[in-house]
């Protein structure tokens with residue numbers, strides 16, 4: 001699983017950016033501490049989250065159904081805030097039609 005360390009960093013090259021960074025870190029110079037080793041995306045610990053809506057409701061209260069993006073795509077149960085929002089956003093992105101002539 002990719003970590004945060006693999007994300008590209010935009011270099012701060014202008015004098016104004018460097019001055020702002022110096023002001024923010026109170027004038028400290030040198031090498032910062034290494035990035036924390038954590039996955040960029042952590043799996044949800046809630047039991048029954050992201051399971052298809054078939055049969056019984058998951059055992060955790062408050063789970064919500066999120067529809068798939070395509071007609072007939074299976075809906076899934078998600079925990080109410082974080083995963084439901086992610087699933088809705090993913091379904092919306094999948095529903096965006098491909099543009100002709102775009103880069104792949």
Ligand SMILES: [Zn+2]
Pocket residue numbers: 044045046049050078079082083084
């Ligand atoms: Zn979840």
